[in-house]
Amino acid sequence: xxxxxxxxxxxxxxxxxxxxxxxxxxxxxxxxxxxxxxxxxxxxxxxxxxxxxxxxxxxxxxxxxxxxxxxxxxxxxxxxxxxxxxxxxxxxxxxxxxxxxxxxxxxxxxxxxxxxxxxxxxxxxxxxxxxxxxxxxxxxxxxxxxxxxxxxxxxxxxxxxxxxxxxxxxxxxxxxxxxxxxxxxxxxxxxxxxxxxxxxxxxxxxxxxxxxxxxxxxxxxxxxxxxxxxxxxxxxxxxxxxxxxxxxxxxxxxxxxxxxxxxxxxxxxxxxxxxxxxxxxxxxxxxxxxxxxxxxxxxxxxxxxxxxxxxxxxxxxxxxx
Numbered sequence: 060x061x062x063x064x065x066x067x068x069x070x071x072x073x074x075x076x077x078x079x080x081x082x083x084x085x086x087x088x089x090x091x092x093x094x095x096x097x098x099x100x101x102x103x104x105x106x107x108x109x110x111x112x113x114x115x116x117x118x119x120x121x122x123x124x125x126x127x128x129x130x131x132x133x134x135x136x137x138x139x140x141x142x143x144x145x146x147x148x149x150x151x152x153x154x155x156x157x158x159x160x161x162x163x164x165x166x167x168x169x170x171x172x173x174x175x176x177x178x179x180x181x182x183x184x185x186x187x188x189x190x191x192x193x194x195x196x197x198x199x200x201x202x203x204x205x206x207x208x209x210x211x212x213x214x215x216x217x218x219x220x221x222x223x224x225x226x227x228x229x230x231x232x233x234x235x236x237x238x239x240x241x242x243x244x245x246x247x248x249x250x251x252x253x254x255x256x257x258x259x260x261x262x263x264x265x266x267x268x269x270x271x272x273x274x275x276x277x278x279x280x281x282x283x284x285x286x287x288x289x290x291x292x293x294x295x296x297x298x299x300x301x302x303x304x305x306x307x308x309x310x311x312x313x314x315x316x317x318x319x320x321x322x323x324x325x326x327x328x329x330x331x332x333x334x335x336x337x338x339x340x341x342x343x344x345x346x347x348x349x350x351x352x353x354x355x356x357x358x359x360x361x362x363x364x365x366x367x368x369x370x371x372x373x374x375x376x377x378x379x380x
Contacts, residue, residue, distance in 0.1 A: 066184060066191065067092045068094050069115035070113070071088065071096050071116045071118065071183075071187075072109070074098070074118065075151065076100050080151070080172075080174075081100065087174075106134040106138060114147060115194075116186055116187050118170075118183075119131060119149070121152050122157075128161075135165070136164075144194075145193075146165045146167075147186070148161075151170055152171055167186055168185075210284040212266065212284070213266050213269035215273075215284045217284065221293055225239075229343070232336050237296060240303045240335045241347055241349075242292040242307065242350060243289070243354040244290040244292070244310070245288060246268070249287075252327070268290075268327065269290075271316075275306075276306070300368075303335060303367060307331045311331060311364075315328050315329075332350045332366055333353055353366040
């Protein structure tokens with residue numbers, strides 16, 4: 060929702076080499092209630108100013124010495140392509156031949172000299188309203204896209220995103236004849252936290268554990284929450300089963316450190332199952348199934364432990380060791 064206040068407080072830049080034109084437009088906009096107005100008489104500055112300030116509207120004179128407005132618009136077009144948007148240019152055109160060219164080069168509207176005050180204010184208001192509505196819709200779209208790929212409680216990746224990351228890691232491993240791993244995690248006795256302290260405490264604990272998992276892994280790894288107290292980690296570029304085992308020990312020890320939840324000290328452990336490409340699977344489904352089966356074996360072995368593929372279950376050392 061774009062409010063009148065949003066429009067009046069939107070950042071505006073006036074670009075004209077004539078002092079009289081700049082001063083006239085500044086007074087006109089200030090008197091109409093606009094609060095964030097900048098200006099430059101140097102067209103060379105426009106693109107850098109826009110990179111820094113992201114103007115909602117640029118009133119751009121098309122006829123300036125040395126660098127004309129069309130050259131400036133080319134630069135603004137490149138900036139806005141990077142931001143997946145369009146240049147917010149309201150072209151200032153002399154009559155009559157430049158109007159069509161201005162629109163063809165990315166201007167969204169134009170005003171003609173000599174200025175008609177009412178027309179200027181109407182076009183400025185209308186263009187700002189459309190521009191701000193576009194930004195709101197774009198941001199909402201990005202938020203929905205982010206939510207579609209993230210767990211809403213912890214902010215971790217969700218199943219859809221981690222599967223995509225595993226597919227990418229598999230492709231890289233095949234090209235380099237290397238390895239990658241999938242690690243399944245399940246918290247030991249998490250239900251008891253919900254039963255004794257309530258679901259609010261359970262959610263707080265899951266969020267804290269998610270933070271520790273992020274800190275324990277490498278930058279290229281992806282930590283995801285599948286739901287409940289189940290997590291999965293995509294581990295690209297694993298050199299050996301020993302590397303995967305070291306990562307499992309590090310994660311198990313990190314999870315096992317005590318938590319302060321709602322003024323109470325809470326302890327939690329986790330069990331893990333690991334599958335490694337190509338030994339334990341050639342695609343996402345088989346690798347995830349193999350890691351899940353290894354997790355089940357780790358649970359059977361006494362929890363707070365991990366298992367790799369068909370290898371023997373390895374007990375995790377005590378936290379801090």
